[in-house]
Amino acid sequence: MNILEIQNLNVTFDTEDGQLRALRDVSFNVPEHRIVGIVGESGCGKSTLINSILGLLADNGQVEKGKILFEGQNLTELNSSQLRELRGVRISTVFQDPMGALNPVISVGTQMLHIQYRSSLSKSEKLDNAAEMLRRVRIPDRESALTRYPHEFSGGMKQRIAIAMAMMMEPALLIADEPTTALDATLEVATIELLQDLQQQIGCSVLFISHHLGVIAELCDDVVVMYAGEVVERGTTRQIFYRPMHPYTERLLQCDPAGQSERTRHLPTIPGEIPDLRLRTPGCIFAARCHCREDICDSTPPEVEIEGQSARCHRLVA
Amino acid sequence: MILSINNVEVTFRVGPWFNRQPILGVAGVSFDVAPGETFALVGESGSGKTTLANAINGLQSISNGDVTFLGERIDTTSQRNMKPLRQQMAMMFQDPVGSLSPRMRVGDLVAEPFHIHKIKANIKEETERLLSLVGLSGDFANRYPHQLSGGQARRVGVARAIALNPKLIIADEPTAGLDVSVQGEVLNLLNDLRERMDLAMIIITHNLHVVHHVADRMAVMYLGRIVELGETESMFRAPAHPYTAALLSANPEPDPDKAKERISLPAEVPSLLARPSGCEFHTRCPWVQSRCKSDQPFANGEVRNIACHYPLSPGDKLPVKQSSI
Numbered sequence: 142m143n144i145l146e147i148q149n150l151n152v153t154f155d156t157e158d159g160q161l162r163a164l165r166d167v168s169f170n171v172p173e174h175r176i177v178g179i180v181g182e183s184g185c186g187k188s189t190l191i192n193s194i195l196g197l198l199a200d201n202g203q204v205e206k207g208k209i210l211f212e213g214q215n216l217t218e219l220n221s222s223q224l225r226e227l228r229g230v231r232i233s234t235v236f237q238d239p240m241g242a243l244n245p246v247i248s249v250g251t252q253m254l255h256i257q258y259r260s261s262l263s264k265s266e267k268l269d270n271a272a273e274m275l276r277r278v279r280i281p282d283r284e285s286a287l288t289r290y291p292h293e294f295s296g297g298m299k300q301r302i303a304i305a306m307a308m309m310m311e312p313a314l315l316i317a318d319e320p321t322t323a324l325d326a327t328l329e330v331a332t333i334e335l336l337q338d339l340q341q342q343i344g345c346s347v348l349f350i351s352h353h354l355g356v357i358a359e360l361c362d363d364v365v366v367m368y369a370g371e372v373v374e375r376g377t378t379r380q381i382f383y384r385p386m387h388p389y390t391e392r393l394l395q396c397d398p399a400g401q402s403e404r405t406r407h408l409p410t411i412p413g414e415i416p417d418l419r420l421r422t423p424g425c426i427f428a429a430r431c432h433c434r435e436d437i438c439d440s441t442p443p444e445v446e447i448e449g450q451s452a453r454c455h456r457l458v459a
Numbered sequence: 460m461i462l463s464i465n466n467v468e469v470t471f472r473v474g475p476w477f478n479r480q481p482i483l484g485v486a487g488v489s490f491d492v493a494p495g496e497t498f499a500l501v502g503e504s505g506s507g508k509t510t511l512a513n514a515i516n517g518l519q520s521i522s523n524g525d526v527t528f529l530g531e532r533i534d535t536t537s538q539r540n541m542k543p544l545r546q547q548m549a550m551m552f553q554d555p556v557g558s559l560s561p562r563m564r565v566g567d568l569v570a571e572p573f574h575i576h577k578i579k580a581n582i583k584e585e586t587e588r589l590l591s592l593v594g595l596s597g598d599f600a601n602r603y604p605h606q607l608s609g610g611q612a613r614r615v616g617v618a619r620a621i622a623l624n625p626k627l628i629i630a631d632e633p634t635a636g637l638d639v640s641v642q643g644e645v646l647n648l649l650n651d652l653r654e655r656m657d658l659a660m661i662i663i664t665h666n667l668h669v670v671h672h673v674a675d676r677m678a679v680m681y682l683g684r685i686v687e688l689g690e691t692e693s694m695f696r697a698p699a700h701p702y703t704a705a706l707l708s709a710n711p712e713p714d715p716d717k718a719k720e721r722i723s724l725p726a727e728v729p730s731l732l733a734r735p736s737g738c739e740f741h742t743r744c745p746w747v748q749s750r751c752k753s754d755q756p757f758a759n760g761e762v763r764n765i766a767c768h769y770p771l772s773p774g775d776k777l778p779v780k781q782s783s784i
Contacts, residue, residue: 355711
């Protein structure tokens with residue numbers, strides 16, 4: 142079963158210079174108990190996607206068409222109080238900057254109490270819950286940790302506390318937006334392992350957003366590759382990393398310095414820039430930067446599916 | 460040697476006024492940089508990389524040791540004498556957009572070094588030349604920093620750094636916050652310029668994959684000390700200090716099936732206020748032995764400079780455990 146199904150999602154923003162289409166025909170699923178990674182460079186619409194799932198789009202943005210089905214319920218049709226019932230309970234989020242996610246003037250324990258405001262447990266039971274959660278994210282000295290304030294913890298510990306808070310209500314879906322980007326390499330792998338453990342214990346699904354290909358390869362079961370507001374390719378992690386079908390995925394993997402085991406002074410790049418989404422021309426979104434561009438690329442590319450892996454590219458039809 | 464630093468210490472005083480305590484941000488670091496060489500400083504946050512960079516370019520006074528750049532002592536020289544030296548040593552700061560004044564146009568930003576050092580030049584021509592060197596077209600000169608992407612802002616930073624033909628560039632996290640495809644562009648640009656202008660570079664980063672490709676030599680810092688220093692290639696092939704080995708193994712690679720032999724580092728980085736006794740890495744070292752807790756290891760002073768009682772040799776089995784934080 143799919144926890145989250147995104148069908149043909151189109152999101153637009155009204156700007157001074159006209160309408161900007163931030164997401165165009167985005168479709169993918171997050172199945173139960175799986176970790177789905179979203180890869181893409183800045184400006185590819187990752188954040189817009191999360192915000193539309195959570196119902197947190199800015200005032201000038203709207204879901205033009207498409208559905209976001211969470212446990213069968215279309216999130217785009219819910220009003221703000223219905224969404225509030227879901228957020229933090231059934232869907233929770235971990236953001237990139239842990240300090241920004243924690244309230245600096247309220248102790249960690251009190252914040253963890255506040256999260257459980259919908260629960261009917263007594264205060265001491267809630268505190269026990271909080272301490273138990275801190276144990277699961279391996280925070281030492283839990284009792285005193287509850288009385289301390291966010292600034293008294295190191296960056297890695299803060300991110301773990303943020304993860305503990307997100308997992309507190311045992312959500313069905315955890316959205317993790319670049320949770321390891323601000324951390325050192327050693328903490329990064331530790332945090333990934335922690336997320337993996339918790340995901341298995343709680344049995345939730347995870348939507349994991351990152352631009353770090355190594356982290357995606359390590360953590361995720363499925364991968365969705367986004368470029369300039371479109372899903373260009375999706376498949377299992379092995380399919381994407383070993384047999385990319387879309388030229389963008391191919392180039393992206395080549396660009397990662399981590400991908401080259403041989404030392405080289407000249408690193409591969411993708412020439413060109415992300416297109417201006419206000420001036421969207423028909424045809425393949427990646428055509429302007431593509432190394433195998435042909436005339437046919439000026440028309441809308443078909444979505445080709447092979448063994449569960451799908452990509453939008455003309456090259457695959459031939 | 461273009462730059463040699465010898466036993467440099469940087470002390471900060473922290474705490475309330477009635478209980479000031481000194482902490483060593485950089486605790487006795489020595490290394491040399493040769494002309495045309497790329498030298499990398501790596502380590503976790505808080506290991507003193509940026510403090511050391513600031514000590515090298517004179518933005519941070521040092522409490523012990525000496526810094527010699529082009530034959531002159533930077534740490535003892537006056538501000539007046541420092542100014543001409545700064546022409547020879549350019550700095551690229553961490554945040555690409557944040558290091559550009561938001562109220563100045565790109566053209567003025569690139570011309571600023573000429574004004575500061577009162578260098579008579581055809582500024583308009585120079586600006587155009589520099590912008591084209593870093594691959595930006597002339598009309599960028601009229602833009603403001605907020606109109607630039609991260610990669611473009613980084614290029615402007617590079618143009619400012621190379622404006623006065625320096626001998627040494629210190630680049631603090633030159634690729635942090637940039638997308639992978641842009642990262643390559645910035646690194647290639649720096650490398651081209653290095654070859655063309657015979658620049659020496661110090662790159663500070665925690666992205667080890669980047670270091671592997673660009674640096675000739677690297678130094679690994681931990682709690683303000685260099686624990687291992689050597690040729691990049693040989694350090695990647697056979698790390699000798701357990702901390703280097705752990706850092707290298709903690710590098711997620713874009714290969715889902717690759718067997719991960721990971722050295723887990725327990726616990727958090729110790730506080731600089733309470734440095735561990737003996738080898739300062741012993742609280743987290745998987746190979747720790749009793750001697751490590753009491754005797755401080757000193758760098759062996761060889762080409763591959765290692766500060767460890769029991770350095771690893773190639774082929775040593777990593778004590779792989781269930782990793783934990």
